[in-house]
Amino acid sequence: MDQNNDRTRTARPSPLHQRIRSDIEARILSGEWSPGYRIPFEHQLMVEYGCARMTVNKALYSLAEAGLIERRPRAGSFVRRPTVQSAVLAIPDIKAEILARNEAYRYELLSLRKRLASKGDRDLLDVPPAATILHLRCRHFAGPRPFALEERRIVVDEVPNIAEADLRTEPPGTWLLQHVPWHSAEHQISAVNADAAVASLLGIRIGTACLMVDRRTWRAGAAITAVRTWFPGDLQKLVTRFAPSSAAGAVSAAETR
Amino acid sequence: MDQNNDRTRTARPSPLHQRIRSDIEARILSGEWSPGYRIPFEHQLMVEYGCARMTVNKALYSLAEAGLIERRPRAGSFVRRPTVQSAVLAIPDIKAEILARNEAYRYELLSLRKRLASKGDRDLLDVPPAATILHLRCRHFAGPRPFALEERRIVVDEVPNIAEADLRTEPPGTWLLQHVPWHSAEHQISAVNADAAVASLLGIRIGTACLMVDRRTWRAGAAITAVRTWFPGDLQKLVTRFAPSSAAGAVSAAETR
DNA sequence: GGAGGGCAAAGGTCTATACATATCGTGCCG
DNA sequence: CGGCACGATATGTATAGACCTTTGCCCTCC
Incomplete structure (x- = not known):
């Protein structure tokens, strides 16, 4: 019909399936097609777009993956009701983050021990008693100010070549991110008052509210590291933007301890 | 070849493209194919799977969308290096969340005003000076204890039928979630010390660390509501689990104020 | 009037094919 | 010897058709 259908001519006509997708998405997001609405059948859309x-x-498969519509054989495709406010949260490598802001980055190792897994380690990381744990604490500075305090356990058996890392000069998170390719993670974010130790190390007053992020990381089912x-x-x-177009269905939950 | 290829016989043979996807994903996640590895060409996989x-x-398109691989014409498909720790965070409706935990939920409206947009409202919500704003504060209780304190601005012009909601008994978040179908949102999560007002309303001591969540919500480019x-x-x-299989590429960032 | 069977419409998956597009090498030409 | 043009190759997008499963709904039978 229009020139968008003529792929040989126009500059970058943007894939047709993508155009269809965003057309429908726009109508859902604008509220024109509200939850429960049955969107046109594939056959109708195929005639409408001449494809x-x-x-x-x-296009529809992609919308279903994003959670905007629900597809039911024989019945059709329906606009879903949004359930939870979900958001894709990025928790980047601290070093990279500070450098990206054009601030001077400095790293300081506070303590480093290698030992057998304690009871606490086993509960946290689900490792056997014979596992070797690298336990360390360190600080990250942005310019002159302490930016973050980190306490980390690393399961040495899962990451044997951690021995090659010079943890006196290189942040363990950065090293792990670069050397342990892919993993799944669990985050817990909470607010705590700084106790004496934390306050002194962060250069803040006792009782100052701190954002505390606990992360546990697995690869292929085995725990690699836990960090607070x-x-x-x-x-x-922590800033996050969410549009239904980009994020997938959430598999997470909010809990109280 | 095997019976999985014979779709007429087996119980639920799981789509072939999905099997291919998870085969490759498993090899990436296990580290067998590490970042930079060039995975077999489409043509090779097509022979291998006989499809x-x-x-x-x-299958590959889907892996690329999930951010596990990068595709380059002529060159092939490559395993990507993970960049940031991203996580899908669910921030559910507070009422639903408390009820889901089998605790008694109670809602209390503290104040409610309707007025023209102030300078602050305009900066926050990007609305014209003539816009009408509903400004309210309320508390959520889980059992006998205050669970959350909420301060909210609603752009009445965007949600005219908010007038039908009885905000003295119904939480505005719950109403909005059910009546304003789809929207995008921005979250900021930070830790603050409770000041006198907040502490008294939450029944905690002054200075107690609180998790503060700021959310702004848009529909079709227009701001609907801002809530702290x-x-x-x-x-x-806030708890979140993340596996590369489920989450899409993050579009977010962490910032300092 | 209710229960069950069967039909047909809709989505789910896959094939074989076609042409477009991006880019890496190679080889030609200045 | 260096730069540029071109072709080979892998991905990107789209088509038209096929067959399957699922399931809403009608129609029949009890």
């Missing part, structure tokens, strides 16, 4: 069913299918990080509350904000 | 290229393409919620630090934890 093959596979193309329409790709404290940020002075006024220094760090 | 059409479109089927392989669907305080949780006593020991009552609320």
Whole structure:
């Protein structure tokens, strides 16, 4: 019909399946098609856009993956009701983050011990008693100010070549991110008052609110590392933007301890 | 070849493109194929699985969307290096969340005003001076204890039928979630010390660390509502699990104020 | 009037094919 | 010897058709 259908001519006509997808998405997001609305059948859309069913299918499949619609054989595709406010949260490597802000980064190792897994380690990381744990604490500075305090346990058996890392000069998170390729993680974010030790190390007053992030990381089912990080509350904000187009269905939950 | 290829016989043979996808994903996650590795060409996989290229393409397209691989014409598909620790965070409706934990939920409206947008409102919500704002504060109780304190602005012009909601008995978040179908949002999570007002309303001591969540919500580019919620630090934890299979590429960032 | 069977419409998956597009090497030409 | 043009190759997108499963709903039978 229009020139967008003529792929040989226009500059970058943006894939048809993507155009279909965003057309429908726009109508859902604007509220024109509200939850429960049955969107046109694949066959109807295929006629409307003058394309093959596979193309329409790709668009709808993608919308279903994003959680905007629900597809039911024989019945059709329906606009879903949003359930929870979900958001994709990025918790980047601290070193990279500070450098990205054009601030001077400095790293300081406070303590480092290698030992057999304690009871606490086993509960936290689900490792056998014979596992070797590298336990360390360190600080990250942005310019002159302490930016974060970190306490970390690393399961040496899962990451044997950690021995090659010089943890006196290189942050363990950065090293792990670069040398342990892919993993799944669990985060817990909470607010705590700084106790004497934390306050002194972060250069803040006792009782100052801190953002505390606990992260556990697994690869192929085996725990690699557990880390607890404290940020002075006024220094760090976790920011996140969410649009249904980009994020997938959430598999998470909020809990109280 | 095997019975999985014979779709007419087996119980639920799981789509072929999905099997291909998880085969490859497993090899990436296990580290067998580490970052930079060039995975087999579509043509090779198509021979290996004895299927059409479109089927392989669907699997690889999906892996690329999830951010596990990067595809380059002529060059091939490569395992990506993970960049940031991203996580899908769910921030559910407070009422639903408390009820889901089998605790008694109670809602209390503290104040409610309707007025023209102030300078602060305009900066926050990007609305014209003539916009009408509903400004309210309320508390959420889990059992006998205050669970959260909420301060909210609603752009009445965008949600005219908010007038139908009885905000003296119904939490505005719950109402909005049910009546304003789809939207995008921005979250900021930080830790603050409770000031006198917050502490008194949450029944905690002044200075107690609180998790503060700021959320702004848009629909079709127009701001709907902005809300700031305080949780006593020991009552609320944001928990999130992340596996590369489920989450999409993050579009977020961490910032300092 | 209710229960069950069967039909057909809709999505789910896959094939075989086609052409577009991006880019890496190679080889030609200045 | 260096730079540029071109072709080979891998991905990107789309088509038209096929067959399957699922399931809403009608129609029949009890």
